[in-house]
Amino acid sequence: MRLLLLAATVPLAAADWAGSGACRKCHATHSDKHSASAHALALRPALEHPLAPLFRTGDKPLLRDGFLFAFTGDAAEGYDRENQVELPLDWAFGSGKRAVSFVSRLNSEWHLEHSFSYYPAAKRFLASPGQTARPASLKEASGLLRDQSETARCFGCHASGPARFAADGSVEVREAGVQCEGCHGPASDHVARKAKLGPRKKASGEVCARCHDQAPPRENAEAWMVRNQRASLEKSACFAKSKGKLGCMTCHDPHSAGVAAAGFNAKCGSCHKKLPAGHGGNCVECHMPRSSPQPGWIYSNHWIGVYGEAGKSVPVRRLKKVP
Numbered sequence: 001m002r003l004l005l006l007a008a009t010v011p012l013a014a015a016d017w018a019g020s021g022a023c024r025k026c027h028a029t030h031s032d033k034h035s036a037s038a039h040a041l042a043l044r045p046a047l048e049h050p051l052a053p054l055f056r057t058g059d060k061p062l063l064r065d066g067f068l069f070a071f072t073g074d075a076a077e078g079y080d081r082e083n084q085v086e087l088p089l090d091w092a093f094g095s096g097k098r099a100v101s102f103v104s105r106l107n108s109e110w111h112l113e114h115s116f117s118y119y120p121a122a123k124r125f126l127a128s129p130g131q132t133a134r135p136a137s138l139k140e141a142s143g144l145l146r147d148q149s150e151t152a153r154c155f156g157c158h159a160s161g162p163a164r165f166a167a168d169g170s171v172e173v174r175e176a177g178v179q180c181e182g183c184h185g186p187a188s189d190h191v192a193r194k195a196k197l198g199p200r201k202k203a204s205g206e207v208c209a210r211c212h213d214q215a216p217p218r219e220n221a222e223a224w225m226v227r228n229q230r231a232s233l234e235k236s237a238c239f240a241k242s243k244g245k246l247g248c249m250t251c252h253d254p255h256s257a258g259v260a261a262a263g264f265n266a267k268c269g270s271c272h273k274k275l276p277a278g279h280g281g282n283c284v285e286c287h288m289p290r291s292s293p294q295p296g297w298i299y300s301n302h303w304i305g306v307y308g309e310a311g312k313s314v315p316v317r318r319l320k321k322v323p
């Protein structure tokens with residue numbers, strides 16, 4: 001009896017993280033597909049990012065409200081007439097499909113989200129989103145200060161498993177990027193004894209929403225809503241009237257999470273078998289139009305609908321009952 005009581009009060013060992021290396025042995029196809037995806041590359045130590053050789057401004061510094069910034073490959077320098085700061089480049093967020101933003105440790109409490117990001121399509125540095133307008137000091141112009149809880153949020157979506165902080169405030173991640181266990185959860189029991197792993201088919205959209213309903217409140221103005229793919233999708237007539245049949249996996253393969261420009265017509269066609277005569281072309285171009293809340297940040301509107309002018313983020317027709 002005593003023993004039983006004791007056992008009952010010992011907390012169950014939390015399932016442990018196995019690391020994506022452990023999955024390859026039995027799931028090579030999934031591993032190969034996934035390792036080439038944007039998810040796998042969503043975070044890297046800056047100097048290990050595949051685009052690292054491009055993180056340089058050369059002899060032309062960047063100008064921001066009278067403050068100058070230069071990227072030297074392994075550091076960022078900011079200066080005005082009196083002051084100078086040098087910051088190591090610690091972490092690179094973003095695979096480089098759209099943008100790469102840098103996050104550096106300042107001290108044991110604070111990280112800095114740099115004011116400039118690298119935009120591969122434009123092949124240059126441009127402003128990061130959400131920065132303070134009209135900065136009054138070099139410090140303010142360098143970027144946004146992030147405390148540990150804000151920093152941990154960034155890593156919570158761009159790494160697998162929760163981030164931890166060392167005594168000097170530097171971040172330790174289990175695995176950088178959205179790797180297998182970033183979606184499937186800690187899997188050591190599965191590796192050791194084939195314990196069942198989530199997500200269950202029906203709940204798989206929830207897995208995506210954890211990270212993909214993400215535009216933070218300060219960016220939640222209409223234009224940035226396109227980053228909240230789930231909330232946007234759920235406003236569509238397609239979602240509201242298809243009785244739960246439309247989810248992320250209707251159009252995306254979670255293991256490549258690639259966005260093949262071709263192939264979407266067939267997805268629409270799986271429900272829309274009859275269209276008005278003469279109706280055709282690339283469905284998503286008109287019904288999920290691209291929009292850009294800020295230069296370099298380009299998204300497809302997941303609120304599927306009939307749009308008027310180009311660039312509008314709300315369809316001209318709306319369902320009455322959908323929020």
Ligand code: HEC
Nearest residue numbers: 018019020022023025026180181184187191195196197198
């Ligand atoms: C020793 C071999 C082995 C290893 C290692 C392994 N798996 Fe599996 N996994 C299996 C087998 C066998 C199944 C049974 C499903 C099937 O028929 O393919 C499975 C099924 C799954 C499923 C489907 C859901 C379920 O529970 O049936 C997921 C998801 C999964 N594995 C993820 C992972 C991840 C993530 C890793 C690495 C952390 C991993 N597996 C490592 C053998 C393995």
Ligand code: HEC
Nearest residue numbers: 038042094095097157182207208211248252254257258259
């Ligand atoms: C742990 C957080 C997380 C989860 C869970 C997650 N994603 Fe992502 N996803 C990201 C991040 C971060 C990126 C940005 C990658 C980059 O930097 O380009 C991304 C990018 C994507 C992209 C764009 C890929 C591209 O090639 O541009 C698609 C599509 C996508 N995710 C679909 C999904 C789907 C579907 C699910 C659910 C099965 C899912 N994601 C779950 C974090 C997550």
Ligand code: HEC
Nearest residue numbers: 093094095098099100101113153154157210211212214227
């Ligand atoms: C709630 C989850 C979440 C949090 C928190 C988060 N991100 Fe992301 N991030 C994503 C997802 C999902 C994507 C890819 C799709 C998108 O942007 O809609 C992404 C994409 C990016 C990109 C690439 C551009 C792009 O849109 O693909 C950068 C750069 C980035 N995030 C930086 C950061 C930084 C820096 C922080 C912390 C200040 C942060 N993220 C916090 C989920 C998150």
Ligand code: HEC
Nearest residue numbers: 020023027030031034039178179180183199201204249254
């Ligand atoms: C972006 C989220 C995400 C990531 C990252 C991810 N998976 Fe999955 N995986 C899913 C979802 C969601 C399902 C269920 C598919 C469905 O509902 O149709 C799934 C299903 C599976 C299955 C069951 C067979 C199948 O394809 O349906 C296996 C095996 C599996 N994943 C292994 C892996 C391995 C190994 C990795 C890492 C290399 C990995 N997954 C990374 C989201 C993810």
Ligand code: HEC
Nearest residue numbers: 237238241242245246267268271283284287304305306317
């Ligand atoms: C899972 C099934 C399903 C899929 C997949 C789907 N739709 Fe729909 N869609 C519907 C249903 C159901 C309606 C509502 C029809 C009605 O009200 O008669 C709808 C309505 C629409 C409307 C009218 C919207 C409005 O506000 O009046 C458009 C446009 C549309 N879909 C385009 C698309 C496009 C483009 C795709 C592919 C990117 C797509 N749909 C994928 C089920 C789907």
Ligand code: HEC
Nearest residue numbers: 208212229230233247248250251259260261264284299300
């Ligand atoms: C009806 C089809 C469809 C559904 C359902 C769908 N997507 Fe997409 N998704 C697309 C298309 C089309 C693109 C743009 C492809 C391109 O640019 O080539 C896209 C692109 C993306 C991107 C890249 C950034 C962007 O906005 O262009 C992310 C991230 C993404 N989807 C996440 C999701 C998530 C999460 C879900 C579920 C909540 C989801 N998608 C459901 C069709 C869909």
Ligand code: HEC
Nearest residue numbers: 265268269272275279280281282283284285286287306307
């Ligand atoms: C060149 C732009 C364009 C393309 C490409 C396009 N559509 Fe449309 N679609 C429209 C417009 C505009 C309307 C609204 C027409 C109207 O109300 O008479 C519409 C209406 C619809 C409707 C609602 C019909 C109704 O009567 O309620 C559906 C469903 C739809 N489109 C699906 C698709 C699918 C599926 C594809 C790809 C095969 C596609 N569309 C390609 C512009 C386009």
